[in-house]
Amino acid sequence: xxxxxxxxxxxxxxxxxxxxxxxxxxxxxxxxxxxxxxxxxxxxxxxxxxxxxxxxxxxxxxxxxxxxxxxxxxxxxxxxxxxxxxxxxxxxxxxxxxxxxxxxxxxxxxxxxxxxxxxxxxxxxxxxxxxxxxxxxxxxxxxxxxxxxxxxxxxxxxxxxxxxxxxxxxxxxxxxxxxxxxxxxxxxxxxxxxxxxxxxxxxxxxxxxxxxxxxxxxxxxxxxxxxxxxxxxxxxxxxxxxxxxxxxxxxxxxxxxxxxxxxxxxxxxxxxxxxxxxxxxxxxxxxxxxxxxxxxxxxxx
Amino acid sequence: xxxxxxxxxxxxxxxxxxxxxxxxxxxxxxxxxxxxxxxxxxxxxxxxxxxxxxxxxxxxxxxxxxxxxxxxxxxxxxxxxxxxxxxxxxxxxxxxxxxxxxxxxxxxxxxxxxxxxxxxxxxxxxxxxxxxxxxxxxxxxxxxxxxxxxxxxxxxxxxxxxxxxxxxxxxxxxxxxxxxxxxxxxxxxxxxxxxxxxxxxxxxxxxxxxxxxxxxxxxxxxxxxxxxxxxxxxxxxxxxxxxxxxxxxxxxxxxxxxxxxxxxxxxxxxxxxxxxxxxxxxxxxxxxxxxxxxxxxxxxxxxxxx
Amino acid sequence: xxxxxxxxxxxxxxxxxxxxxxxxxxxxxxxxxxxxxxxxxxxxxxxxxxxxxxxxxxxxxxxxxxxxxxxxxxxxxxxxxxxxxxxxxxxxxxxxxxxxxxxxxxxxxxxxxxxxxxxxxxxxxxxxxxxxxxxxxxxxxxxxxxxxxxxxxxxxxxxxxxxxxxxxxxxxxxxxxxxxxxxxxxxxxxxxxxxxxxxxxxxxxxxxxxxxxxxxxxxxxxxxxxxxxxxxxxxxxx
Ligand SMILES: Nc1ncnc2c1ncn2[C@@H]1O[C@H](COP(=O)(O)OP(=O)(O)OP(=O)(O)O)[C@@H](O)[C@H]1O
Ligand SMILES: [Mg+2]
Numbered sequence: 001x002x003x004x005x006x007x008x009x010x011x012x013x014x015x016x017x018x019x020x021x022x023x024x025x026x027x028x029x030x031x032x033x034x035x036x037x038x039x040x041x042x043x044x045x046x047x048x049x050x051x052x053x054x055x056x057x058x059x060x061x062x063x064x065x066x067x068x069x070x071x072x073x074x075x076x077x078x079x080x081x082x083x084x085x086x087x088x089x090x091x092x093x094x095x096x097x098x099x100x101x102x103x104x105x106x107x108x109x110x111x112x113x114x115x116x117x118x119x120x121x122x123x124x125x126x127x128x129x130x131x132x133x134x135x136x137x138x139x140x141x142x143x144x145x146x147x148x149x150x151x152x153x154x155x156x157x158x159x160x161x162x163x164x165x166x167x168x169x170x171x172x173x174x175x176x177x178x179x180x181x182x183x184x185x186x187x188x189x190x191x192x193x194x195x196x197x198x199x200x201x202x203x204x205x206x207x208x209x210x211x212x213x214x215x216x217x218x219x220x221x222x223x224x225x226x227x228x229x230x231x232x233x234x235x236x237x238x239x240x241x242x243x244x245x246x247x248x249x250x251x252x253x254x255x256x257x258x259x260x261x262x263x264x265x266x267x268x269x270x271x272x273x274x275x276x277x278x279x280x281x282x283x284x285x286x287x288x289x290x291x292x293x294x295x296x297x298x299x300x301x
Numbered sequence: 302x303x304x305x306x307x308x309x310x311x312x313x314x315x316x317x318x319x320x321x322x323x324x325x326x327x328x329x330x331x332x333x334x335x336x337x338x339x340x341x342x343x344x345x346x347x348x349x350x351x352x353x354x355x356x357x358x359x360x361x362x363x364x365x366x367x368x369x370x371x372x373x374x375x376x377x378x379x380x381x382x383x384x385x386x387x388x389x390x391x392x393x394x395x396x397x398x399x400x401x402x403x404x405x406x407x408x409x410x411x412x413x414x415x416x417x418x419x420x421x422x423x424x425x426x427x428x429x430x431x432x433x434x435x436x437x438x439x440x441x442x443x444x445x446x447x448x449x450x451x452x453x454x455x456x457x458x459x460x461x462x463x464x465x466x467x468x469x470x471x472x473x474x475x476x477x478x479x480x481x482x483x484x485x486x487x488x489x490x491x492x493x494x495x496x497x498x499x500x501x502x503x504x505x506x507x508x509x510x511x512x513x514x515x516x517x518x519x520x521x522x523x524x525x526x527x528x529x530x531x532x533x534x535x536x537x538x539x540x541x542x543x544x545x546x547x548x549x550x551x552x553x554x555x556x557x558x559x560x561x562x563x564x565x566x567x568x569x570x571x572x573x574x575x576x577x578x579x580x581x582x583x584x585x586x587x588x589x590x591x592x593x594x595x596x597x598x599x600x601x602x603x604x605x606x607x
Numbered sequence: 608x609x610x611x612x613x614x615x616x617x618x619x620x621x622x623x624x625x626x627x628x629x630x631x632x633x634x635x636x637x638x639x640x641x642x643x644x645x646x647x648x649x650x651x652x653x654x655x656x657x658x659x660x661x662x663x664x665x666x667x668x669x670x671x672x673x674x675x676x677x678x679x680x681x682x683x684x685x686x687x688x689x690x691x692x693x694x695x696x697x698x699x700x701x702x703x704x705x706x707x708x709x710x711x712x713x714x715x716x717x718x719x720x721x722x723x724x725x726x727x728x729x730x731x732x733x734x735x736x737x738x739x740x741x742x743x744x745x746x747x748x749x750x751x752x753x754x755x756x757x758x759x760x761x762x763x764x765x766x767x768x769x770x771x772x773x774x775x776x777x778x779x780x781x782x783x784x785x786x787x788x789x790x791x792x793x794x795x796x797x798x799x800x801x802x803x804x805x806x807x808x809x810x811x812x813x814x815x816x817x818x819x820x821x822x823x824x825x826x827x828x829x830x831x832x833x834x835x836x837x838x839x840x841x842x843x844x845x
Contacts, residue, residue, distance in 0.1 A: 031401060078585050085337060086588050089539055093581040096532075100574040220528065224339065224408050231405045260420070267413030271406045275394040278402035471709070478695055478706045485693040487657050489706050489754065490681030 006137045010209055012249050013144040015229075017202025018222065019241035020151060021195040023230035027159075028191045029171030031084070033223050034075070034091030035199045037098040038068035040218030042200025043207035044102065044118060050129035050208070052109055052117055057129050061204040068200015069193045071098075076192025080185045083174075095223055102215035123214025130208040137209075144205050151198055155238040167191060232270060234282030243281060304442040309565045310558060315449035317557020318456035319518075322511030323530055324537025324549035325463065329504035332480035332544055333497045334396075336403050340387050340411035342531025343418075344505060345512035348380030349522040350418040352513070353427040360430070369517075372430045376516065377509035383414055384505025388498055396494065411527065419524050431517040448518040459510055460550060466503070467546070476500045480544065508534065536580045542590020551592055608633040608793055609654070609685075609762060614663030616646075616653045623649040624660070625817035631762065631810075636784065636794040638804040641814035647797040648690050650814070651766050655687045656680035667762070681710050686760035690767050690797075692751040696740025700731050703739050703750055707757030717757070724753045727783075745776035752783065756792075763787065765796040769803065781807055 021035040046064030049055040055063065079090045108117035111126075118124040130140055158164045170177040170184050178184050207213050229244030252262050277283060282290075323345075330338045352372035360368060391406040431448070438445040467473035475496040478486040486493060512530055516522055537556050541548025556576060563575035583591055609631040616624040623646045631637045639647050652658040654665055656677040665672040672680055686707075695703050704724065708717045725732035728749045734742060739750055748768055755763055765784070769777040781803050788794050788807075798804035805811065805825040813821035 026401070031404070082584060082588055085543065086584055088337075089535065090581060090584040092535075093577045093584065096577040097574060097581060100570075100577065104570060104574070228405045228408055231401060261416070263412040263416035267409040267411070267416075270409035271390050271413075274402040274406045274409075278395060278399035474702070474706060474709060477698060477702075478709075481695040481697050482693060485689070485695055486706075487677060488655070488687050488689040488693055490678040490710055490758070491706070492676065492678050 001138065003137065006141050008250070010137070010141040010144050012245050013141070013148045014202050014206045014209070015226070015249060016148055016242050016245045017151070017205070018199050018226040019229040019233075019245055020155065020238065021199035021202070022223070022226040023235075023238065023241045024155065024191060024195045024198065026227070026230055026235060027171055028167045028188060029174060030188065030191075031088040031227065032091040032195070033088050033220065033227065034093075034095030035195065035226050036218045036220070036223035037075075037091075037095035038071050038196040038199035039203040039206070039222065040098060040102065040213075040215070041071045042068040042203030043213045043218075044124065044203075045200070046204030047124055047127040047207040047213060048107070048117065051111070051127050052107075057133055057135075057208065060129065060208075061201060064204025064207075065197045065201040068203065069197035072196015072199070073189060073193030075196075076189040080188055092220065092223070095218070096220065099215045099218050102218075121215060123212060124207075125212045127207045127211045127213070131211070135208075140209055144209070147201065147205065151201070152238050152242070159238065163187075228270065231280050232273065234277075234280030234286065236279070236282045236284040236287030240280055240282050305565070308443055309561050311443065311445075311449065313558035313561030314554055315446075315452045315557070316518075316561065317554035318452045319511050319514040319553075320533045320537045320556050321550040321553025322456055322459060322507055322514065323534035324541070324553045325460075325546055326504040326506075326508030326511065327531075327534040327538045328544065328546055328549040329476070329500055329507065331538070332546075333476060333500040334392055334403075335483075336392060336400050337407075338387065338392070338501075339404055339408040339531070340383075340391070340414060341508060341534060342527035342529070343411040343414040344383035344387060345380050345508050345530045346522070346524070346527035347383045347414050347418050348376040348378070348509045349429065349512055349516050349526055350421055350427070351379035352376040352516065353429050353522050354421050356428060356430045357422065365430075366432070368430045369432045373513050373517075376513045377506055380509030380512060381502055381505045384502055384508075385498075386410075387414075388501040392501070393494065393498065396497070415524065415527050418527075425523055427522050429516045429520055429522050431520040448514075452514045452518065455510065455514055459507060463503075463507060463546075472496075472499060532576075536576055539580055540583055540590060541592050545590070545592070548590050548592050552590070555591070608668060609795065610664075610666040611650070611654065612664045612666075614650070614653060614665065615661040616649050616658050617661055622661075623817055624653065626663070627814070627817070627819055629812045629819055629822065631793060631795045633793055634788070634791065635809040636788050636796070636807050638808040638811040639795070639797045639814060640799075640801055640804065640811055641797075644816075645814045646817045647814055648766055651687060651690075651764050651797065654680070654764065655685065678710055681758050681760075684759070684761035686755035686758045686763055688748075688751045688755045688763065688765040688768060691770070692744075692747045694739040694742070694747050694750050694754070697738055700735045700737060700739055700742070700750060703754050704731075704757050707754035710758060720757060720759070724756060727786075728753050745772050745779070748772060748776070748780060749783075752780075756787075760792065762793045762795060765794065767797050767799055769798065769800045777803060 018035050018039045021038065022032055025032045025035070042064035045067035046060040049063045050057055050060035075091060075094050079087055082090055102118065103121045105118050106120055108115045108119060110116075114126070116126045135143070159168070166177065166182050167187060169180070170182055170187055174184050225248075229248065230241045231244070232247060233240030233242065233244035248266060252266050273281070327338070327341055330336075330341065352375050355372055355375050356368060363371065387407060387410055391410055392403055395403040395406065432451075437447065467476060475486070475491050478489070478491055479493060479496050479500070483493060508530075512526075515530065516526075533556065537553035538549050539552065540555055541550070541552030556579075559579055560572050560576055564572045611630065612628050614624050614627045615622055627646070627650055629639075639650070641647050649658060653660050654672065656672060656675050656679065660673055663673065667683055667685060670683060672683070695706060698706070701721070704721055705717075708720070711717055725735070730746055731750055731753060734746065739747065742750060752765070752768070768780050772780070777800065784794055784796070785807055796804070808825055810824055811822070812819050
């Protein structure tokens with residue numbers, strides 16, 4: 001495989017983590033413009049763990065996910081009374097605070113003769129753990145996709161479980177869900193933490209693949225894109241976000257089709273798509289139809 | 302010392318007056334649609350880019366005063382025109398349907414308008430024609446900057462005109478009924494589609510004027526302006542209480558003062574952090590906005606299922 | 608005056624009206640009865656031009672209303688007092704009334720109509736600058752009626768005006784309905800309170816599951832077992 005392909009496929013995988021994170025909240029009825037914050041926190045945390053504290057890669061990635069979960073859970077708890085637009089804007093405010101705080105934050109140590117660590121707006125370079133441990137771009141790409149597949153599997157199993165149904169129910173009608181005995185506030189905090197963990201894991205992978213991160217990578221653009229991917233792909237299934245990322249990064253960006261005009265084309269296409277299908281390509285009704293298509297013949301056999 | 306405080310306050314109020322207009326435009330759009338227009342900043346940036354384009358193409362041929370006025374007209378008209386495009390493409394077709402879809406659609410169009418603008422003027426920094434060859438005035442120890450006076454003056458004027466439009470005209474009545482209760486507006490025969498479109502355009506115009514005030518003070522426009530002006534409008538709108546126009550004015554002024562004092566106390570890097578931090582705190586502690594709205598519970602019901 | 612023929616109105620795939628036909632005579636009080644979910648509100652909204660029917664026709668004084676927008680319908684002389692009152696909660700009583708006259712341009716007349724309505728509804732006059740959301744349920748219902756009258760309708764459509772109100776207030780509303788009718792306004796009302804409705808109505812229709820299943824004059828009702836079961840029975844239970 002060419003370096004370009006490996007880089008592209010890795011990239012699609014990592015962005016899908018953020019998109020999945022936004023999707024999970026969306027399914028629970030909350031719009032978040034701020035999942036990039038946990039992606040960023042995960043990236044910094046994992047980078048610091050493996051580079052400054054010399055933790056092994058696996059632990060570093062876990063630490064990144066944990067940091068994302070803590071951040072997501074904290075914001076989820078603070079904003080548990082907020083709904084709709086209020087919640088969306090609170091998440092945006094927190095994400096921007098995080099980015100601006102990272103811009104101010106310095107935490108460096110001499111390692112191997114040079115200063116390493118977060119250096120405000122200059123970013124954090126030299127996160128080389130993965131490559132000193134012998135990971136190649138190709139094997140790291142496989143690692144990303146194995147972790148992504150695992151995450152998606154968990155999400156899909158969860159969506160089919162009773163708590164998954166409760167989550168969707170709470171998203172569609174919180175008042176009804178409360179009346180049916182769901183502890184909606186707690187469910188929302190837990191969901192926010194889980195979504196933070198997913199984004200944090202993606203961030204840890206991102207830091208180790210690129211070896212360099214800086215605060216401005218985690219700006220609003222990333223967050224709103226993540227949200228948009230879920231809606232474009234469809235709110236009916238966890239594959240939705242992946243499809244959204246594939247369409248944007250996989251097809252439009254990589255093909256260099258419409259170069260220089262990609263956003264003009266993509267933006268227009270998305271607007272038209274949403275008039276036609278306001279809940280995305282794979283919306284709930286389509287997913288149900290597809291599922292029937294695949295399960296009916298099996299029953300006859 | 303006292304002078305410093307007064308000076309900071311003055312600077313803050315002047316910046317805040319422009320923020321207030323950005324917030325008012327945003328609030329009007331929200332009021333009639335109950336949707337967040339994410340491409341708001343991009344449409345303002347488009348207007349700004351048209352003004353800068355005019356300066357770069359025709360700058361030499363025009364007298365300074367004419368250029369400044371023409372740039373102002375082009376910027377406000379450009380913002381309004383882009384607003385028309387956004388309303389028709391993103392909001393009108395989805396009216397009464399999924400709010401998330403409309404929001405994401407307006408985000409996609411943000412990207413579109415931004416790319417188109419930077420195609421018009423590919424450089425990062427583009428000079429924007431400004432009327433200030435005059436030096437600042439000294440009033441005792443206070444410095445009065447001409448752009449501050451202009452901003453305050455124009456903002457007050459626009460606020461008065463807008464107030465009259467909303468309170469004393471037939472169109473204003475329609476806009477207010479629609480913001481208050483869309484279902485009731487329908488029952489008395491108010492044309493929601495048309496009223497929304499016109500209110501959206503009026504809001505784009507107000508935002509365009511706010512953007513112009515910022516641009517003449519900065520004397521330049523960059524691709525960051527879309528994001529930046531949306532952030533300021535959003536914070537102004539939410540600080541004062543979502544959906545209230547006087548709230549947005551107060552929120553804008555407060556934001557200006559907060560930023561100016563933050564910068565005076567802790568330096569320029571803290572400025573933005575304070576703005577977002579204040580917004581986050583207000584949302585967590587007093588979601589109805591600082592200037593309080595008992596109607597917050599109603600809002601929860603109305604916006605729960607965006 | 609109003610002729611509804613074979614109207615079918617659907618929400619997505621679900622047909623809420625499955626071919627409704629009825630007519631309202633000029634000068635009459637006509638009542639539409641029926642259990643919850645029968646489609647009464649849907650019919651009102653369809654006539655008002657807020658919902659578009661799939662099929663059928665709605666004629667008013669000879670003009671076809673289907674396909675006309677809601678503001679045209681108001682202009683023709685039909686005003687709706689919607690279900691749940693739907694006042695503008697944050698606007699003052701006076702502003703609510705002004706909104707009712709939104710489609711009129713005769714400013715002088717509007718001002719004198721306002722004073723006439725205040726004379727008819729003194730409670731509203733006292734609260735003229737209060738936000739409508741702070742009025743009591745009964746006052747809000749009066750306001751919704753007054754707001755509809757501000758458009759000077761020939762036909763006043765009322766959707767469950769007595770819903771959730773105390774018996775005394777309900778009496779008051781029916782007294783006003785009678786008064787308006789004597790003033791020459793035709794009334795077409797949906798009512799759950801069958802006893803009251805049948806006292807004032809000249810004619811009534813019973814609607815069930817999207818269809819008109821019975822039509823008649825109040826005198827015939829008590830004998831009719833169908834109505835007793837389908838309607839009066841359930842009304843007594845509540
Ligand atoms: N907005 C809507 N979307 C989908 N279905 C609707 C909608 N509004 C009403 N319906 C359905 O249409 C049918 C008729 O409703 P409608 O409100 O017209 O009944 P109604 O006779 O006014 O009932 P009620 O006495 O409870 O007011 C019901 O089955 C209802 O569920
Ligand atoms: Mg009804």
